[in-house]
Amino acid sequence: MLSRVLVANRGEIALRILRACKELGIETVAVYSKADASANYLQLADEAVCIGPAPPAESYLNIPRIISAAEITNVDAIHPGYGFLAEEETFAEICEESNIVFIGPRSDAMRKVGNKVEALNIARKNKVPVISGSGEVIEDEEVALALAHRLGYPVMVKAAAGGGGRGMRVAHNDISLKNMLAVARSEAGMAFKNPAVYIEKVMERARHVEVQILADQHGNTIHLGERDCSIQRRFQKLIEETPSPGINSDLRDKLTRAAIRIAQAVGYTNAGTVEFLVDENSRYYFIEMNARLQVEHPVTEQVTGVDLVKEQIRIAAGEELSLQQKRVEFRGCAVECRINAENPADGFRTSPGTITQFIAPGGPGVRLDTHCYSGYEVKPFYDSLIGKLIVHQPTRQQALACLRRSLSEFTIQGIHTTIPFYRDLIQHGGYVNGNFNIHFVDEFLESS
């Protein structure tokens, strides 16, 4: 088992990892930027090292500083969390070269799924359906236009090195396609250091359903069920739930088998998530695989009782998976709301500042993953996620009642949050009956 882990992240996920390590009796090292110096969760770590000023490029994205911190604190492993360097192949490689265990997949597996075009090819080869599209990087405008005519508008221009809902632009006609090609390439070049883009047909009225995978270094690969993440705004997930209210057991079976096929095809180890779109006719299409722990992992943990972070650590330490597929049980329904420091009444503009009062909900079936507290200052330098509210109950109806009740208790003052927005959204008939797709939030916002 690992003896000392450095957490190369911040905020709620850093806290999540620190907690798992502590329970496993593993020593912890937290890293922080100057902006995060006063965060309470740092006190939980055995050591904390300042790695730079606020900007991520000089701190949480700065590989030399993080590796240096790992060296001077003598850790044997690094957990990258999600975002930041979690899917940065060179970081995983440097860890491997520095004899530091990277708690995640190997760099070669990460590389295969990190290139979204390559991942689509792997899916096709393994008889997993994919969305009609270019199937390869598009460089020529004429080729793009011809393809768009064949597929039919609208089409989506996507960054090959992108993911996580970033670097995606919709084009409705020839003129906008030409523009979107240029814009998407430019954005991809800046955000992912790779301007390569590909094109897919836009799936309208689809659900976003993803499958959680766990694989150890001994050839065992299992799934831990699906999550429905259709409640999104601008391709960023807001509410996630499991099981998906929009799929039946037959489709669940197909999705989970497909996910395992893809994970095995790339030699995947550790935790990962395979994402699909499911259309109104219950046809499913692979879109991408995320080679990391996801933000919404708690809903899977609640219904399966499996601690995903601990499993990640065990897998990285060379142990076999704690359980076999046939032992995995799914109980009840879990729903998560991502609470962001944003003002829903002002176009979801970010709302950094000091939290003057933080009253957390509680009671049976309520879990809150947050690094925030009364007096905490939310900084403008990082994402606006301040916490995740997760409820778990025997049925979806009970879960929604629990969610309503806990959102009504949840009080955050001093900054704007999306709590009031969720209170409204979950009352909407379209959400309550579970018949929603990825356009639900846009339609909800338009109507209100």
Next chain:
Amino acid sequence: MIAGLKGATLLAARYDAFGTVNEDRQRGDPNMDAVERVRQLIEIMTQNDLAEIEVEEPDLRVKIRKNLPIQYLPPGLNLAPVSHAPAYSAALQAPLQISQPSAGGARTVRDEKLIEIASPMVGTFYRASDPASDPYVSIGSEVRPDTVVCIIEAMKVMNEIKAETIGSIVEILVEDGEPVEFGQVLFLLEPPKE
């Protein structure tokens, strides 16, 4: 680095009070004085729920951490009692600034007018380019912006750190071979005389 230190300001205020009380105490066996001082510090720690205390006086340097045996660190100077009481109490009256502790670094009074050279990176601090060479700077060294003051080694690369300021070194806060973090203060300098 951060350790579990709370109530630092309160410590300074309380310590002054103790200093005044002991001003006119007879100087006796220095070891007995040290034990008495340590007992007082433990009392301060308990009353204020502190996890760690580090105190430096002319004749005593003590670091106490909860749940660990007390480390009595005799100073490099001889243990002969201080002959003049005013100097002793003067040291007690001086404000004690409990700054972020690091492994083994010396702590003394921080003057607000001093210039700080802080580490621009994470790594291991070295006073000289190699063990056989002289340190780049010492107490009293005059530095200019281009003066190399130390090496910080990170990922097997020895980075020469420049002063980027003008002044003379009055204190070196880090020991040779000690790990340092971003922003950690390495040197204190006196600004050049006007």
